[in-house]
Amino acid sequence: MKTLVIIIALIATLFTGFWAASVPNWDSIAALIASLVTFTSAFFLPGKSEIGNQTQTIGDSSNGIQAGRDVNIN
DSSP, X not given: OHHHHHHHHHHHHXXXXXXXXXXXXXXXXXXXXXXXXXXXXXXXXXXXXXXXXXXXXXXXXXXXXXXXXXXXXO
16 A cells, blocks of 8 residues: 555656646646655555554553454443
8 A cells, every 4th residue: 555655646746747847837836846745755654564553551440442443332
């Protein structure tokens, strides 16, 4: 998933870079800046190994429920 986001952000950066080079106005430059920010921030997305870590601390007379998804208690 992270690789897909990086590839899409790279393609968007290339297209907006060509657009800003051919038509240098505020719209194309703002789009280029936004796509550059998206491309660089895509490298800081957490990987699969960083998402699954869960820790929990509960009291002596408490029940702890820990799940990777939604939990419904009726």
